[in-house]
Amino acid sequence: MAERAYHHGDLRRALLARAESTLRDGGGAERLSLRELARQVGVSHGAPRRHFPDRQALLEALAQTGFERLSEQLRAALERAPHDDGRAGEGFEDRLAATAAAYVRFAIRDAALLELMFASKHGERSGEVAEAAERTFSVVLELIRQGQAEGALEAGDPERVGLMLLATVQGIASLANSGMVAADQLDGLVASAIARFLRGSRAG
Amino acid sequence: MAERAYHHGDLRRALLARAESTLRDGGGAERLSLRELARQVGVSHGAPRRHFPDRQALLEALAQTGFERLSEQLRAALERAPHDDGRAGEGFEDRLAATAAAYVRFAIRDAALLELMFASKHGERSGEVAEAAERTFSVVLELIRQGQAEGALEAGDPERVGLMLLATVQGIASLANSGMVAADQLDGLVASAIARFLRGSRAG
DNA sequence: ACCTGAACACCGTTCAAGT
DNA sequence: ACCTGAACACCGTTCAAGT
Numbered sequence: 001m002a003e004r005a006y007h008h009g010d011l012r013r014a015l016l017a018r019a020e021s022t023l024r025d026g027g028g029a030e031r032l033s034l035r036e037l038a039r040q041v042g043v044s045h046g047a048p049r050r051h052f053p054d055r056q057a058l059l060e061a062l063a064q065t066g067f068e069r070l071s072e073q074l075r076a077a078l079e080r081a082p083h084d085d086g087r088a089g090e091g092f093e094d095r096l097a098a099t100a101a102a103y104v105r106f107a108i109r110d111a112a113l114l115e116l117m118f119a120s121k122h123g124e125r126s127g128e129v130a131e132a133a134e135r136t137f138s139v140v141l142e143l144i145r146q147g148q149a150e151g152a153l154e155a156g157d158p159e160r161v162g163l164m165l166l167a168t169v170q171g172i173a174s175l176a177n178s179g180m181v182a183a184d185q186l187d188g189l190v191a192s193a194i195a196r197f198l199r200g201s202r203a204g
Numbered sequence: 205m206a207e208r209a210y211h212h213g214d215l216r217r218a219l220l221a222r223a224e225s226t227l228r229d230g231g232g233a234e235r236l237s238l239r240e241l242a243r244q245v246g247v248s249h250g251a252p253r254r255h256f257p258d259r260q261a262l263l264e265a266l267a268q269t270g271f272e273r274l275s276e277q278l279r280a281a282l283e284r285a286p287h288d289d290g291r292a293g294e295g296f297e298d299r300l301a302a303t304a305a306a307y308v309r310f311a312i313r314d315a316a317l318l319e320l321m322f323a324s325k326h327g328e329r330s331g332e333v334a335e336a337a338e339r340t341f342s343v344v345l346e347l348i349r350q351g352q353a354e355g356a357l358e359a360g361d362p363e364r365v366g367l368m369l370l371a372t373v374q375g376i377a378s379l380a381n382s383g384m385v386a387a388d389q390l391d392g393l394v395a396s397a398i399a400r401f402l403r404g405s406r407a408g
Numbered sequence: 409a410c411c412t413g414a415a416c417a418c419c420g421t422t423c424a425a426g427t
Numbered sequence: 428a429c430c431t432g433a434a435c436a437c438c439g440t441t442c443a444a445g446t
Contacts, residue, residue, distance in 0.1 A: 011429085012305040026324030030234045041416090045429050055420065110415065111324040120381040122231025133384055143368050164372075164387060171375025177324040180251075180337055181367060193368050200404030237440065248412050250441090259439065284427085 012051040014041045019062055023112040029059060029119075032139065038075045063117045067132035070106050070117075074139045077102035093198065099143055100169050100194050107173030108201040114173060142164050153201045161201065168193050215256035218245045223266055227316040233263060233323075264330045267321045269334035274310050274321075278343045281306035296356040297402060303347055304373050304398050308390065311377030318377060344370050357405045365405065372397050 006089050023029065034055055035045045052058040081098035083091050105116050117133070125133075140162045147153035153161065172189055175181045181189060223239050227233065238259055239249045256262040285302035287295050311318050323339070329337075344366045351357035357365065376393055379385045385393060 009429095025322065033419065034421095043419090046301065046432070047423080047430050050429060053421095096288040102351055112326075115319075115324050118378050120231065120319050121383045122316075125383040130372040130383065133382075137384065160393065160396055163376075163379065163389075163393055164400060166384075167375030167379055167393075167397065168368075169375070170378050171373070172372030174322050174374050174378060175371055176365060178322040178337075179325045180341065180370075181316040181333065185367075189367055189371075192364055193371065196368060196401075196404040211411095237438065238440095247409070249439090251411050253440080254410060257440095 002052055006137075011043060011047060013039065015048055015051065015058065016061060016065060019058060020065075020110075020113065021070070023062070023116070024110060026112070028112050029116045032058070034058065035147045039147075059116060060129050062113065064126075064128045064132045066110065066113045066117045067129070067136045071132075071136045071139055073102050073106055074099055074136065078139070078143065088181040092147045092150050093194075095143060096147065096165075096198070097191070097194055099140070100165075100190055104176070106192055108176060111173075113118075118170065137162065137166065147201075149150075152198070164195070165197060168197060215245065215247060215251060215304065218256065219252055219262070220265060220269060221261060224269075224314075227266070227320070228314060230316070232316050233266075233320045236262070238262065243246075263320060264333050265315065266329075267323070268333045268336045270314065270317045270321045271333070271340045274307070275336075275340045275343055276307050277310055278303055278340065282347065283345070291362060295353050296351045297398075299347060300351065300369075300402070301346070301395070301398055304394055305370075307373045308380070308394055311373075312380060313380040315377075318381070322374065332344075341366065341370065349399055356402070372401060 015037050018040050019032055022032060022037070032055075034048050034052070037058075038045045038048050048058070052061065077098040078095055081091075081095040083095075117129075141158055144158045144162045144165065145154065148155055148158065169190070170192060172181070172186070176183075176186050219241050226236060226241070227374070236259075238252050241262075242249045242252050252262070254290055256265065281302040282299055285295075285299040287299075306335050321333075347364055348357065348362045348366045348369065352359055352362065373394070376385070376390070376397060380387075380390050
């Protein structure tokens with residue numbers, strides 16, 4: 001049956017999927033247990049070791065796939081947003097707002113996963129996670145470059161401008177998930193932050 | 205001797221102090237163990253229970269004292285910064301920069317503690333932690349009100365402007381601690397963010 | 409009022425053994 | 428190549444008992 005199929009080549013994916021859904025309706029990565037995941041997936045407690053040498057490896061794989069999913073969702077939001085309509089920066093403003101909204105949506109829905117993705121690294125971050133994070137950032141970077149090309153944003157180091165935009169939405173997500181911003185304040189706060197970002201970046 | 209004195213009325217404080225320093229040079233709250241803390245402080249593993257009914261209670265106490273210390277450091281930075289010198293907003297800009305720098309300093313030094321303070325809350329946040337967080341926010345709020353009174357910031361809901369400022373510095377801290385911003389980029393990023401915040405808020 | 413120490417159920421990790 | 432199951436050292440939590 002379908003439950004048996006898990007053990008035939010897809011245990012890794014099954015464990016990750018289970019872990020993600022545990023993160024989504026439980027709270028916090030500290031509640032993730034390799035033994036419990038193995039049990040839920042119908043496998044002995046030693047089996048995950050073939051795919052994740054230790055618990056940390058599972059957490060890093062979750063962070064990596066989290067960044068990949070976030071990248072996809074940002075990209076999708078960008079593509080759905082209206083393109084430039086001729087008036088300088090009009091299309092850009094919509095794409096900026098859509099991207100920020102997509103980020104915050106991800107952050108609220110997958111709060112525990114986001115926390116994992118941005119967890120403090122005492123030492124160095126694993127190469128694969130860092131690369132996935134870079135790919136997410138490159139979506140933001142591309143958006144900034146478009147804004148500069150369209151004349152909606154001042155010229156200047158796009159990397160730095162992109163980091164400030166990312167910091168703004170990540171900071172809002174952090175405040176929201178920790179309960180310092182109520183759910184009904186959230187959309188207004190994001191809108192204000194985007195408007196302020198544009199005001200602080202106006203070219204000319 | 206001094207080690208014996210721990211057991212006489214100050215076990216709670218001793219455990220918190222130990223936990224804070226473990227957070228500071230270890231990495232992450234998930235490494236905090238009640239049994240290990242009890243051992244380090246020279247007490248049996250059941251003793252902490254008198255002061256912290258469970259592990260979560262210890263973590264919440266850490267978050268609370270974290271917010272209190274952050275409040276103090278922001279206030280101290282504010283008071284050390286030059287006061288208004290007559291030119292509109294000059295004193296304010298310095299105080300704003302000093303406050304942001306103090307926040308980021310705290311965030312870097314106590315990265316794991318900050319993470320605990322802003323950890324995602326599935327349910328509700330404990331009342332005492334929420335109140336301590338509110339007191340930290342009120343320092344930011346007071347700064348914003350001064351800026352508006354001095355004419356350095358546009359009028360408008362100070363709460364919302366304060367949340368955006370807090371989100372900005374918290375977001376930068378998040379990027380720095382997760383390794384997306386290198387240490388040598390950090391000061392420049394904070395300076396840019398503050399400059400941009402002011403540009404987006406200019407009154408008149 | 410505060411702490412001790414045994415007990416219980418759970419964990420991550422390791423490793424020989426099976427198929 | 429992949430999984431099982433026993434083993435080990437560690438947890439958090441509970442609770443009777445001590446002072």
